[in-house]
Amino acid sequence: MNDHRTFSFEFPARIEFGAGVVARLGQFVRSLDSDRVLIVTDPGLVEAGIVERITSVLDGAGIDHLVFQDIESEPDARSVHAAVDLYRSEKCSSIVAVGGGSALDAGKAVSVMATNPGHIRDYAGLGLVRKAGVPFIAVPTTAGTGSEGTIWAVISEKDRADKYGVGSSYLVPRLAVCDPDLTLTLPQRVTALTGIDAMSHAMESYINKATQPISEALSEQSMRLVARSLRKAVFAGDTVAARSDMLLASTMAAMAFNSTRLGIAHALAMPLGAQAKIPHADVIAVLMPPVLRFNMVANLEKFARIAEIFGASTTGLPLRLAAERGIEAVEQLIGDVAPPAKLSDWGVKEAHLPAYAEAGMQTGNIPVNPRTPRAEDLVAIMRDCL
Ligand SMILES: [Fe+2]
Known part of the structure; x- marks a missing residue:
């Protein structure tokens, strides 16, 4: 907030x-x-x-x-x-x-x-x-x-x-x-990866330092639509209601991050796209889980709310555990829809990471990220995905 x-x-x-x-x-x-x-x-x-x-x-x-x-x-x-x-x-x-x-x-x-x-x-x-x-x-x-x-x-x-x-x-x-x-005719893989990108926009905007009441409301509704309909849009792609939810989720998330920018996942998507030539949505799907884990301690309340939005039960749990449930629910959703991938699938090696981290640190998404990162934190996040 x-x-x-x-x-x-x-x-x-x-x-x-x-x-x-x-x-x-x-x-x-x-x-x-x-x-x-x-x-x-x-x-x-x-x-x-x-x-x-x-x-x-x-x-x-x-x-x-x-x-x-x-x-x-x-x-x-x-x-x-x-x-x-x-x-x-x-x-x-x-x-x-x-x-x-x-x-x-x-x-x-x-x-x-x-x-x-x-x-x-x-x-x-x-x-x-x-x-x-x-x-x-x-x-x-x-x-x-x-x-x-x-x-x-x-x-x-x-x-x-x-x-x-x-x-x-x-x-x-x-x-x-x-x-x-x-x-309606988008292939499963494209539906999954683009849907995760939309979710990441809502989420990175929601937890970041620039979030504000109007963008937060847009992000929350966008995440609810993703929680309700991403699986169905991927696995029963001819369902108009699910496709409609996902398109609305994507547009609303964009309206949110227009005013707030995003976070580490999108900061690293620039060098990993330009230099390692990884398509944007693939980078985001790979990076989101470790980025969320890195950011969680900076805003436990928001992650506990994410748990509720994604249908995880948090009743009676201490805040930190509730926040972890949020990350687990998001990881489960990504795991259900997207084929597992690693940065090394695109040829990324340990030796490349410091340069990618330095480039990521220069982007405008870093100052708004909920937890202030150092270049070595970005290296560690990418190393997690090798
Ligand atoms: Fe994106």
Whole structure:
């Protein structure tokens, strides 16, 4: 809890949520005064037929569109700038990003680079983007990153082994179209890993030093939805109610961490993504249990509340044991849905850890982490996962 009760909360986006809501996309694009759309997406979504669902809605509404489908997992600055060139040369007037966090983050970056000079890396950090971007709609097709509800885009430069966050209220989409029907066919593994990422957003925000009443309420509800529906979304993926819960959980968690940032798991996800090339959600699933164990002693009350939210019985238990129950419940959930993995599966070795720890210590997620870590603590957390 933020003891001083002074806080700031900003959320400038409109959200249209519900099964089937994507059918109104044409109307939403028109409300942004646009009649020519650049769709930013990845090849997997074209193959899965999701992009065709989007283009047929736009066709039905008489809206011109073209598709840029070269966004890779962990989007690269090169693709962002290629899409900006296409947006300009084709005289588009809005962007609709369709996909998981990679496509949405890329879409955000394209939107602001269409109006701001230079390279996207010039704006790495918080609050450096100077001008609003072009009209931008986010259509998430996974329930995890919550990119549709955040000020952040994470961009990679693979040839420089670099990865950075660009944060600005100009990156919040003008509209997020959250339709759980689009997530019904996600494979189990993707559902599990993205769902754990969403949970980690709610949780790292909830326990950190910057948490505040509004973000806490969003985090608590997000965790309740995950507790109720992640297993079902993974193992009975055609259950619309479970998919809907997970998409809502992801969006609400994002709204929470927008104002608070996150913690150690997300600090380490930057170097482990950029240098060890581990996909974001995989890093998070591996790191969350030891990160929670490290943080528990700094905020036993919060972990006891997490135990209740995740359905663990804490009646009559001393606070510390109740807090441990919270961690056990979260570990059990992760163990149930995600295939077990280790950092060494991606080639990480003991010798790499100090450099990753140093890089993690430089991120903005460290100062808000509930327990102040030293670089050697981060090394120990990663060593636990080798
Ligand atoms: Fe994340």
